[in-house]
Amino acid sequence: MLGVGVKLFLFQPQTGNIISVFRSAAEKSLSVQQLIDGQEMLVLVLVLVVLQFEGTRGEELHLYHREGENVVLPSERPSSSYRCSIVNWLYNRDTSTIYSEVRNGKVVQSSPRASRLNMDSSCSLTINNITADDAGRYICRPGSGSHTSLDGFVYLSVLSISDSDPTMEHFTLQCSLWKYGGLDSCSEKSFRWLDETGTELTGKTDDRSSRLRCYSSLTVKHQSDENRRFTCQLVEGNKVKVEAQHIQVHLYHRAGDEAVLPCNRPSSSDSCSSVDWKYKRNENMNKQEVHRGIVQSSPRSSRMSLDRNCSLIINNINADDAGWYRCSYNTDVHLNLLIISSSPPDADPTVNNFTLACSLLRFRSGSCPDKSLLWLDETGSELTGEGDGYKSGGQFGCVSFLTVNLQSSRRFTCQFIEGNKVKIEAHYQHEGCCSVSSSGPPASSPLSFIMLTLKITGLILMVGLTVGIIRTRGRKKPQKDIKVRFAADDDTVDYENDGERSAAAALH
Structure with a gap:
């Protein structure tokens, strides 16, 4: 009209x-x-x-998104008669310089974000995997000219979270809102921090504002016994405009398990092509295992892959896999590995004493609390000091020793306990041998012959039963043990126990 x-x-x-x-x-x-x-x-x-x-004067539209999402900037076309081939999209971060992103319906290839831009059939502009550099003002202009009354204005603000060093005991999270430089600064108390229970964190923040961004800082303490989630919300007029999260996950596994390391990828992202995974085994080691969704070449790359949620899967984990992992979407994963080994490895338990070592391999190898590694016998009784067939060697850092002298079948269990919870346990099983002694009349008597025949028959039956049991055990599937499963759906993060494929945790 x-x-x-x-x-x-x-x-x-x-x-x-x-x-x-x-x-x-x-x-x-x-x-x-x-x-x-x-x-x-x-x-x-x-x-x-x-x-x-009437009504086609471009209105100001304000969009708020978190880093990593895909964003659609709507076009204010006057009518369907306007062809996208005459539509231009312009961009400026502040009031000084303006750049051309789309000219006559085609993406300008010289734009730094050209590979992430696309214009749909309605002339709306899509930006994939947005970053802080994409924040600013976008102008949709039908036709040529330096200015028209049909210009539509879209202001894109991007929320991101960064950290100082999450591997330290105390570290700082910084939540930033990147915006167009011509807009007013953020008002006081624009940011709100929440923990994983939804409780607001007060008295620990430091809020600042500048022309191109507003930010809030939160100092937190790393707690290795808990999974943590910190949420930063941008609030205007008591309404949450956008929020972002920083997640810390602690996984505990045994050697040989399959480990699934979760990534907090935004739900609007349609692929893993922008996902990076970094790895640290210690302070002096920093490697990139996945870059732009592709597993990088390394001695363990054949055991790594990404699932559809961009979680990092590591098969048949061993000592080389323990450490700290970072997904590019603000998710830190600490992979802890519990193993039991014997010293010497080929010791004869029927003759010699030998020592079992229970080790928790983690990013900080000496960061295990005192008495966090416990030894139990097959009845579930804790083994401390010295007793029948064993002697405790104490705990040193994240290693606990137990000296044993096995004369029969016995099982020893090592548990890692933190925060009054058993995080993971592993078993050492020794199968002892049996000896049979007999006495009776001289072998020359008929009774001796009958007894010998019975013994041989019994021995044959025992061998047959033993072979049958071994074959039956070989066909059985391993029993499922403890597994931590991480599920993320938009703004919800759940941690729960589930069954997992058990690996050969017992070392013989």
């Missing part, structure tokens, strides 16, 4: 200012006399009468 628009310019002689006023002809309640009422007489000059599509 067409409507007549009138553009009026008011000239004020005393100040020399020219004031532009635009009103639709439909606003009949506004008269020229009302425009010039006041203490000072203004000279009204009718400069131009224009035709304009």
Whole structure:
């Protein structure tokens, strides 16, 4: 529907200012006399009468998204008759320089974000995997020219979270809102921090503001016995505009397990092509295992893959896999590995004493609390000090020793306990041998012959039963043990126990 628009310019002689006023002809309640009422007489000059599509004047649209999401900037086309081939998209971060992102319906390849831009059939502009550098003002302009009355303005603000060093005991999270430089600064208390229970964290923040961004800092303490989630919310008028999360996950496994390391990828992302995974085994080691969704070449790359959620899967884990992992979407995963070994490895337990070592391999090898590694016998009784067939060697850092002398079948269990919870356990099983002694009449008597025959028959039966049991055991599937499963759905993060494929945790 067409409507007549009138553009009026008011000239004020005393100040020399020219004031532009635009009103639709439909606003009949506004008269020229009302425009010039006041203490000072203004000279009204009718400069131009224009035709304009009613309601097509580009409105200001403000969008808020978190880093890593895909964003659609809607086009303010006057009507369906406008072809996208005449549409231009412009961008500027502040009030000074303006850049062309789309010219005559085609993405400008010289743009730093060209590979992530796409214009759909409605002339809306899509930006994939947004970063802080994408924040700013976008102008949708149908037709050529330096300025038209049909311009549509979209202001994109991007929320991101960064950290100082999450491997340290105390580290700082910084939540930043990147915005267009011509907008007002953020108001006080624009940011709100929540923990994994939804409880607001107060008295620990430091809020700042500048022309291009507003930010809030939160200092937290690393706690290895808990999975933590810190949420930063941008609030305007008691309404949450956007939020971002920083997640810490602690996984505990045994050698040979399959480990699934979760990644907090935004739900709007349609692929893992922007996902990176980094790995640290210690302070002096920093490797990139996955870059842009591709597993990098390394001695263990054949055991690594990404699932559809961009989680990192490591098969048949061993001592080389323990450490700290970082997904590019603000998720830190600490992979801890519990193993039992014997010293010497080929010791004969029926003759010699030998020592079992229970080790928890983690990013900080000496960061296990005292008495966090416990030894239990097959009855579940804790083994401390010295007792029948064993002697405790104590705990040193993340290693605990137990000296044993096995004369029969016995099982020893090592548990890692933190926060009064058993995080993981492993078993050492020794199968002892049996000896049979007999006494009776001399072998030359008939009774001796009968007894010998019975013994041979019994021995044959025992061998047959043993072979059958071994074959039956070989066909059985391993029993499922403890597994920690991580599930993320948009703004919800759950941690729960589930069954897993058990590996050969017992070392013989």
